[in-house]
Every structure is written in structure tokens, then in C-alpha cells.
Amino acid sequence: FGYDPQFPLHRYVNAFAGSNAGAIKVKKVPNRTTEHTAAYQYRVDEASNSCTNPVYAAVLPDPTNMPDLVAEIDGKLCTFEAGKRDPSLVIFSLIGGVPWQLLTDTPDPATAKFKAKLASGDWTKMIGADPLKYDFTGADPHMLESMVPREGLLPPATAGNGADAIHGREYNTDKSDLQYACTFNLPAPKNCGPTDLCDCNSSLKNPPLCNGTSQIKAKAYPTVRELALARALDATEQSVVASICPITLAGDATLPAYGYNPAAEAIVGRLRIGLGGQCLPRPLALKNGKAPCRIIETRGETLASGTTCTDVRRLDLDAETLARVRAAQSAADRLQLVCTIPQITDPDTTKSCLTSTESGWCYVTGPAALEASQCENEYAVKFSQGGLPKGEIQLSCILAN
Helix, strand or coil: CCCCCCCCCHHHHHHHHCECCCCCECCEECCCCCCCCCHHHHCCCCCCCCEECHHHECCCCCHHHCCCHHHHHHCHHHCCCECCCCHHHCCEEEEECCCHHHCECCCCCCCCCECCCCCHHHHHHHHCCEHHHCECCCCCHHHCCCCCCCCCCCCCCCCCCCCECCCECCCCCCCCCCCCCEEEEEEEEEECCCCCCCCCCCCCCCCCCEECCEEEEEEECCCHHHHHHHHHHHCCCCEEEEECCCCECCCCCCCCCECCHHHHHHHHHHHHHHCCEEECCCCCCCECCECCEEEEEEEEEEHHHCCCCHHHCCECCCHHHHHHHHHHCCCCHHHEEEEECCECCCCCCCCCCCCCCCCCEEEEECHHHHCCCCCCCCEEEEECCCCCCCEEEEEEECCCC
């Protein structure tokens, strides 16, 4: 009837991004009495936000020490001290109902990999021109929320179960369900009885998930609203999108395309950028332009794979150090490749090596150390894009007195 009972989407954009389109850092949220006002939907300044955003607070509430919950909500929960966390360290990761084919550069499952950065056209295919105003112009038909067969997709009267490679086919929902965004094969069929919670216990709807009363596929619905939030946060590079429909559930579970491995890699890859450094408590004394530090990396590649440190643009550890590292590792980690991440040197330590074409890390001071981090002091180790860790790291430095 013209009303939407959901919170305005900007509520979440403001909470994650903590800024007014990057112009001013407010890191605050509205209190309970102003959150639903018309003005708040379009304002994220100090006038419409009066409470410290707990995501960016220096401390969090202690639920064991809140005898008067109402007083705490109206008092302490609004007045926590602001912390040093930067919005670049807060990531909204969505594993949702969107065909994986819309998130990759290739439809070939053997080589498919989720894009590190989605283009404007990719977003349009997923959610259209303006989904919150119901303008789905340009959207892929699989992403349209509909109870009836969608234009451009095969209707149930003329298609078999696997006619559409993305979702099987459209079907008769009897106007009690939505058409699917994507489907995927179950590892093992599920037999459905009359009272089971199953998609195949009704012969009336006949969804493209069934072989008689045996369910052989699972499904996902279009996650339009969640994707709209991810797109809004893409402007501040605070979102990652992956498909809940796996590229494959067949074969080796360690392969990059298996299950949710692509989703995990996309999320971890984005987090590496935000966490691409390590704060230091004191300055370092350089020797011949180098910081007295060593970073040892236990990587994801196994020794059995034949991958060497040179293959991944790293350096080999000397035998003595490698023996000490192995002695302290678990049995599983002793099977992984261990390397040293090389140091990138520059006489000007106020410059970050984040955009360097070299693979490694650098010692930085001043504003470059504080950028996108929670460092209290202006001393830090930063990684280049090629040097971002691909596993567990150990950092050891000799600090100046």
C-alpha cells in the first residue's frame, strides 16, 4: 500500500562507512527516537546522528554489567568513546542469491574466479538501474523477484529441468514462492516424504530441483536488497560479493572453484587490503636503508605441490632459521611452504609501498603509517599489493631504544 516497513538502506551504509560520502567522518548513528524520521534517510551529519557508532567505538558494552537496560540504552550506549578504527577495516561480505556467472569473467567452471572489483555494468546486471525504486532496467532475468515465469527465461511448459544452466528453468510456483536466482547440485540426493521439509513433496509445483520425489538440487532466491547495500558500500571499497550457489561441488575439495572456496578467497583478498600492515610501538633504526626486520610467511601452498618461494615472488629461508620455524609448527603446518617476504627499501620512509610493483613490504613513518590502520604511533610495516600475505606471518624486528 505504498509503505515499506524496512529500515532505510542508508541506515546500514552509514553504520558501515561512518562518513558522509567521504566528506566528513561522523562515525555516529541516530538514537532510537530519530532513526525513522524522514530527514535521517538522506542525512548522515552530526545533526541527525547523536550516538557513538559501536562499530567504531573504543570499547564495547559489557552485557554482564547492565542492571538497568533502558538506562544503558539511553545513556552509556550512546556515549562510548570513539576509537581509532578506520572504515577501510570494516567489510560487508555478502554470500547471496546471485548466479556465480555474473561475478566472474568466464562461464567455464574450471577457470571461473570471482572478480576482485565489480564494474558498473556488473552491478546493473545483478540489481538493475535503481532497485530501491523498483527500476530493474538492465537486470539479468534471473535476478528479478517474481512469482510467475519471467520474460526471457524458459517457462515450465517448454523446458526440461536442466534447460537453463543457471537455475534449471522457470516453474509453476502457484503464487506461493519466488522463482530462483540460481540452483546447484546437491552432493547426494534427498528423498522426500509427505511430511518432510523438502521442495519435492508436492507434484503441483514441480520445481527444477527434483527427480520425482527425490531432491537433487538446492536453490537460492535473488538477494536484491543485500546487493543494493553492497553496491552502496562499493563506493568506499567496503564490500565483497560472492554467490551462495557453488561453482562446483564435485572433485577435490581443495580446488579453487570447489564449494565456497571462491567466496572465501574473495573475502580474504579484500581483507588483506584493509589489513595490509602491522603497527609498531617504537621507531626502527635503519641500517644501510633497511629496517632490521624479517617477515616469515607460512603459505597455503603445500610442499607436495612443488611450488617454490621463487614461484610466488618470495625468498627462501636459510636452513637454520627454517629448522627453528619447523620445530615450532604444528604437524599440518610443517607440510606447507614457508618463505621470507622481501623488504622494499626507500630512503623516504614517509612513502607507503602499497602501490609498488615489487612484491614485498616496507617500513613507513608519519601519516603513511596511520593510513587505513589503527596505529597509535606513526611507525608501521606495510605490504605492497604483490606482497600481501597469503597465509600466516611472523614478524620480528630489532627495535631502537
